[in-house]
Amino acid sequence: MAQRKKKLKKKRHTANREPEFDSDGGEFELAAEIKDDDSPGRKLPCFPASSDCLSDVEPDTRELVRAQNKKKKKSGGFQSMGLSYPVYKGVMKKGYKVPTPIQRKTIPVILDGKDMVAMARTGSGKTAAFLVPMFEKLKAPHAQTGARALILTPTRELALQTMKFTKELGKFTGLKTALILGGDRMDDQFAALHENPDIIIGTPGRLMHVVMEMNLKLQSVEYVVFDEADRLFEMGFAEQLQEIIQRLPDTRQTLLFSATLPKLLVEFARAGLTEPVLIRLDVDSKLSDQIKLSFFHLRVDDKPAMLLHLLRHxxxxxxxxxxxxxxxxxxxYLKELLSSEGLECAYIYSALDQTARKINIGKFVHRKAMVLIVTDVAARGIDIPLLDNVINYNFPSKAKLFLHRVGRVGRAGRSGTTYSLVCPDEMPFVYDLHLFLGRPVQLATPEHTPGNSDGVFGRVPQSILDDEGSHLITAHENSLDLQNLHRVSENAYKQYLKSRPNPSPESIRRVKSTDLSSMAVHPLLGSGLEKMELERLQIVDAIKGYKSKSTIFEINSNSKSQASEVMRTKRSKDTRLVEKFSKRREDLAAESRLCNSLCFHQGVFSAVVGGKRRGPQENVEERPKNKKSRQTGKDEHYYIPYRPKDFDSERGLSLSGEGTAFEQQASSAVLDLMGDAGDEDRKRKRFVRETGKEEQQKKKIRIDGGQVISNKKKKKKNLYPSSRSRGRRGPNFPSPAGPQQTPSGRRVRSELKTNAQILKQRKKKQKHQFLQSGGLKKLHVKNKQWLGEVKKSGFGRGGQKKGKMRKRL
Structure with missing residues (x-):
């Protein structure tokens, strides 16, 4: 009886659980709720499961379900987008509940089949914004057609990350993905493309090389994504992208995604967009509110010491x-320095081997190393989930590069901190950044506390630098490697300065007019210092800024000497100029103080740059009245300024970094009167146009490793057929019936192997494996054993054999 009761209870439990199980998949069943019905206990009718009904009408039913879900489900979730079940299941499995703003805006537009240019700040979910609609459009794998989606990224790490993300999100769709990266074996990549993948993810250099080697048509591609589009077009991938885009069909859907995209789509004309939709979010708040910024002013030589202090304390x-x-x-250099100081670190740069890059990223992600030292190769797209801090050892020369670097922290709503080490020659770039963000530069004052130190620009106490500096000196003395690396890095910095783009003129002007001597110690560093220590630092600063009133001619000379008389007369002559200069400097200092106190920008803070200087004696409140009463020939209502309001923001986002000011466009419009003349060809004895050189350059294209390959269809070293002949031959590549011949009648050696050659190669391989696995030794032992057995059984006389018989054996 007890057993029967238990069975009954189990049955009831299962009956209760069944609706729960159905409701899990019921996101996509037709919502059949009848609210007006009086009998709540009555079971409601619903659609049969897909396994029960496999008729020809099934696809239409699914469309009905999708349409119904789109209407009924609560707006704002992924359910309201009408995604198919496998895609939605992948999204839920990944842990996404509600779409981010960029996903909510872009996914419906992409599903409508429109081209798009989308911008949203770092860590806002752009990758999912183009992957989810991609899975929805591709639906399921196709046996006949080639690749139907192509995703291009600027760096290998970003491509690997996109691949991982694609596998996780598209787990239930069954779509195949191929990864085409520089640094990996090309044979494997040829094999991956032979398996007829639905999605190709790659970097432009290697993808173009593989496409040209295999002569891929890419005519079946219907969905193209340029991830970090601005970087792709900036990095010098123009030729590679052109080669790939030419092979794509005109009916494709093209999407451009990045955290920093300019408003003018002319700069992306090469991508072949047709009537694109522009979506730009976070144009005003380019940085997440959760990211705190700190700027430290110091000399270049003190940077290693400051880096050590930040990482330790x-x-x-x-x-x-x-x-x-x-x-x-x-x-x-930094990797060697931190390792010598006992700080475990990983490192990445573009010239590093692909395997080493993967190992180092893995080391950092799995928290074996807590510090990752990188160049700008890792500034874009890399998503390290629990990253807390970013340190700019060298301040970036472009404002948007700063956004990408800082965007490694504060992803998906998490908080993070950024520390920037700024030397005097990098100061204009800090002002450029603040122009771009539309924020004022906050110089540190004694009133600042560590709690409100966000965006503060302060100095570093000398005592901190002295402590760490002494460690560094001993470390350099004990290590020859460190000395050599330090020397090399200094030479590299000189070369870097030559190639670094110049800051804007207004930032240079503002830096010159800023008095940095009044800047206090940064609150993050000054909080632990005693009052005496701070006073000592001020005295040291005063000594640093001391200028002697007497010139070099007057030192150790009498007042009656000729040199002192000359200087006295010169002083009396130039008194007025000296007074004028000192007064002007005081005015500038007063203006900068006033600007700092009033937060000198409403819309764009560079508007103050060209403003009229005010004397400290003028009353600030009276000025607007005077300005209003003064008659100007400008009607504010109809006046069109020659620069738009968002000029600085757009200049920071533009690909060239020049902006679109009229003066820049005008300077590039040059009339070449002598353009047709060209150069004199001595052999032909006539003038020749320069066009031939351009055509020659077009014939050659640079690939991902830096090598230059021919753009012709026939190449001397054809990697693809040779990789096929190594045993990748399938049913599509039959061996030739007879010897091939050229039109002129010459015999050509076939790239494809005959049966005899394949057998010979197999035997050779087997022999090699036999010798490698110690087969000869085993044979010797086997033969010895056999010999012993023969000896023992030799004619019934045991092992004692003498004379001729023994010799014979």
């Missing part, structure tokens, strides 16, 4: 940090 031990340096030589 400011950053918590359990927090992970990414350090951005200018060149790969800086990365190598």
């Amino acid at each position: 400011v950053v918590k031990p359990q927090e992970q940090t990414v350090v951005f340096a200018a060149t790969k030589h800086h990365v190598e």
Whole structure:
């Protein structure tokens, strides 16, 4: 009886659980709720499961379900987008509940089949925004057609990350993905493309090389994504992208995604967009509110000491940090320096081997190393989930590059901190950044506390630099490698300065007019210092800024000497000029103080740059009245300024970095009167146009490794057929019936192997494996055993054999 009761209870439980199980998949069943019905206990009718009904009408039913879900489900979720079940299941499995703003805006537009240019700040879910509609459009694998989606990324790490993300999100769709990266074996990539993948993810250099080797048509591609589009068009991938785009069909859907995209789509004309939709979010708030910024002013030579102090005392031990340096030589030097000081670190730069890059990223992600030192190769797209800090060892020369670097932290609503080490020659770039963000530069004052230090620009106490500097000196003395790497990094920095783009003129002007001597110690560093220590620092600063009133001619000379008389007369002559200069400097200092106190920008803070200087004696409140009463020939209502309001923001986002000011466009419009003349060809004895050189350059294209390959269809070294002949031959590649011949009648050696050659190669391989596995030794032992047995059984006389018989054996 007891057993029967238990069975009954189990049955009831299962009966109760069944509706729960159905409701899990019921996101996509027709919502059949009848609210007006009086009998709540009555079971409601619903659609049969897909396994029960496999008729020809099934696809239409699914469309009905999708349409119904789209109407009925609560707006704002992924359910309201009408996604198919496998795609939605992948999204839910990944842990996404509600779409981010960029996903909510872009996914419906992409599903409608329109081209798009989309911008949203870092860590806002752009990758899912183009992957989810891609899965929805491709639906399921196709046996006959080639690749139907192509995703291009600027760096290998970003491509690997996109691949991982694609596999996770598209787990239930069954779509095949091929990864085409530089640094990996080309044979494997040819094989991957032979397996007829639905999605190709790759970097432009290697993808173009593979496409040209295999002569791929890419005519079946219907969905193209340029991830970090601005970087792709900036990095010099123009030729590679052109080669790939030419092979794509005109009916494709093209999407451009990045955190920093300009408003003018002319700059992306090469991507072949047709009537694109522009979606730009976070144009005003380009940075997440959760990211705190700190700027430290110091000399170039003090940067290593400051970096050590930050990693040891400011950053918590359990927090992970990414350090951005200018060149790969800086990365190598810093890696050696931190390792010698006992800080475990990983490192990445573009010239590093692909395997080493993967190992180093893995080391950092799995928290074996808490510091990752990188160049700008890792500035874009890399998503390290629990990253806490970013340190700019060298300040970036472009404002949007700063956004991408800083965007490694504060992803998906998490908080993070950024520390920037700024030397005097990088100061204009800090002002450029603040122009771009539309924020004022906050110079540190004694009133600042560590709690309100966000965006503060302060100095570093000398005592901190002295402590760490002494460690560094001993470390350099004990290590020859460190000395050599330091010297190399200094030379590299000189070369880097030559190639670094110039800051805007208004930022240079503002830096000159800013008085940095009044800047206090940064609140993050000054909080632990005593009052005496701060006073000592001020005295040291006063000594640093001391200028003697007597010139070099007057030192150790009498007042009656000729040199002192000359200087006295010169002083009396130039008194008026000296007074004028000192007064002007005081005015500038007063203006900068006034600007800082009033937060000198409403819309764009560069508007103050060309403003009229005010004397400190003028009353600030009276000025607007005077200005209003003064008659100007400008009607504010109809006046069109020659620069738009968002000029600085758009200049920071533009690909060239020049902006679109009229003066820049005008300077590039040059009339070439002597254009047709060209150069004199001595052999032909006539003038020749330069066009031939351009055509020659077009014939050659640079690939991902830096090598230059021919753009012709026939190449001397054809990697693809040779890789096929190594045993990748399938039913599509039959061996030739007879010897091939050229039109002229010459015999050509076939690239494809005959049966005899294949057998010979197999035997050779087997022999090699036999010798490698110690087969000869085993044979010797076997023969010895056999010989012993023969001896023992030899004619019934045992092992004692004498004379001729023994010799014979």
